[in-house]
Amino acid sequence: xxxxxxxxxxxxxxxxxxxxxxxxxxxxxxxxxxxxxxxxxxxxxxxxxxxxxxxxxxxxxxxxxxxxxxxxxxxxxxxxxxxxxxxxxxxxxxxxxxxxxxxxxxxxxxxxxxxxxxxxxxxxxxxxxxxxxxxxxxxxxxxxxxxxxxxxxxxxxxxxxxxxxxxxxxxxxxxxxxxxxxxxxxxxxxxxxxxxxxxxxxxxxxxxxxxxxxxxxxxxxxxxxxxxxxxxxxxxxxxxxxxxxxxxxxxxxxxxxxxxxxxxxxxxxxxxxxxxxxxxxxxxxxxxxxxxxxxxxxxxxxxxxxxxxxxxxxxxxxxxxxxxxxxxxxxxxxxxxxxxxxxxxxxxxxxxxxxxx
Ligand SMILES: Nc1nc2c(ncn2[C@@H]2O[C@H](COP(=O)(O)OP(=O)(O)OP(=O)(O)O)[C@@H](O)[C@H]2O)c(=O)[nH]1
Ligand SMILES: [Mg+2]
Ligand SMILES: [Zn+2]
Numbered sequence: 001x002x003x004x005x006x007x008x009x010x011x012x013x014x015x016x017x018x019x020x021x022x023x024x025x026x027x028x029x030x031x032x033x034x035x036x037x038x039x040x041x042x043x044x045x046x047x048x049x050x051x052x053x054x055x056x057x058x059x060x061x062x063x064x065x066x067x068x069x070x071x072x073x074x075x076x077x078x079x080x081x082x083x084x085x086x087x088x089x090x091x092x093x094x095x096x097x098x099x100x101x102x103x104x105x106x107x108x109x110x111x112x113x114x115x116x117x118x119x120x121x122x123x124x125x126x127x128x129x130x131x132x133x134x135x136x137x138x139x140x141x142x143x144x145x146x147x148x149x150x151x152x153x154x155x156x157x158x159x160x161x162x163x164x165x166x167x168x169x170x171x172x173x174x175x176x177x178x179x180x181x182x183x184x185x186x187x188x189x190x191x192x193x194x195x196x197x198x199x200x201x202x203x204x205x206x207x208x209x210x211x212x213x214x215x216x217x218x219x220x221x222x223x224x225x226x227x228x229x230x231x232x233x234x235x236x237x238x239x240x241x242x243x244x245x246x247x248x249x250x251x252x253x254x255x256x257x258x259x260x261x262x263x264x265x266x267x268x269x270x271x272x273x274x275x276x277x278x279x280x281x282x283x284x285x286x287x288x289x290x291x292x293x294x295x296x297x298x299x300x301x302x303x304x305x306x307x308x309x310x311x312x313x314x315x316x317x318x319x320x321x322x323x324x325x326x327x328x329x330x331x332x333x334x335x336x337x338x339x340x341x342x343x344x345x346x347x348x349x350x351x352x353x354x355x356x357x
Pocket of ligand 3: 291294295300301304308309310
């Protein structure tokens with residue numbers, strides 16, 4: 001099975017419309033996690049069967065998990081390299097999965113601008129930028145995260161967590177100033193329950209993603225909103241640094257409709273070259289960019305019609321040896337990602353051993 005991504009535009013919508021619950025909300029598993037009327041129309045207009053739609057709910061170690069109407073299944077990421085958690089896919093009846101247009105896209109850029117942007121999640125309605133009030137580091141990281149949330153096309157909300165441990169962050173809000181324009185601020189405590197009802201209101205029947213440093217309390221809030229201890233949480237160290245407990249992005253259905261995506265902590269907004277993140281930057285960013293121009297996103301780059309790599313080789317713009325290296329990398333990518341994940345797990349275990357008193 002191959003996976004072709006229709007390159008739909010990112011539709012920008014900054015304001016949250018009212019939630020209009022339908023009778024079948026919650027009854028149909030895909031309606032419950034965001035497959036709304038507009039999606040049905042989009043699918044039908046393309047001549048595909050909306051009943052076969054699936055949402056990307058998890059990406060890890062070279063595999064994507066797709067939630068369909070009745071069951072979930074896994075496909076090798078190699079076959080759909082450009083999808084992210086939150087994408088909607090529909091089979092086109094010709095053996096390929098087509099990606100529906102993205103309403104929003106959370107993209108992390110490197111500060112140097114050298115590396116390819118990293119896509120984090122798609123079709124998100126609300127970004128909960130989570131910042132623990134007892135955080136002692138400066139707020140520039142928070143500003144970066146707010147910008148990232150704003151650029152996604154989703155509605156950013158600033159969650160100031162752990163208010164039971166600190167003051168309510170007036171100074172921080174003053175410091176943020178204009179960065180907060182149009183951003184609702186919710187102060188929360190998982191201990192006293194403050195702010196949690198407002199978070200439930202903001203997230204019900206939406207697709208929500210949590211963004212923030214390790215230890216900010218993202219998984220704790222995820223569990224509150226899920227009403228279940230689905231996500232592992234861990235104490236922060238003496239320096240206030242979190243332990244990078246969450247290691248992959250996963251979309252989980254919310255009990256009242258909607259879905260929540262917990263994410264690994266962002267260590268520094270500067271780079272994503274972080275061993276605790278599930279995917280590092282590609283070693284062939286230029287080739288990835290060139291491959292974006294292939295007619296088919298699942299192009300095998302070996303004579304497939306419309307292949308941009310073939311074109312570049314034929315035109316003398318690309319060394320055939322470099323194409324060979326790139327193809328070898330793509331073929332080995334799944335194995336490589338799995339090996340790195342194993343090394344990361346070992347590293348994490350080692351760090352946890354050292355952190356233990
Ligand atoms: N006092 C207090 N502690 C909290 C609150 N929310 C979370 N914590 C604690 O903060 C620690 C880190 O919480 P997590 O939910 O694991 O943080 P995270 O953002 O998911 O961290 P990573 O998965 O590492 O990115 C845990 O020990 C939580 O119990 C809160 O509102 N008040
Ligand atoms: Mg977590
Ligand atoms: Zn190609």
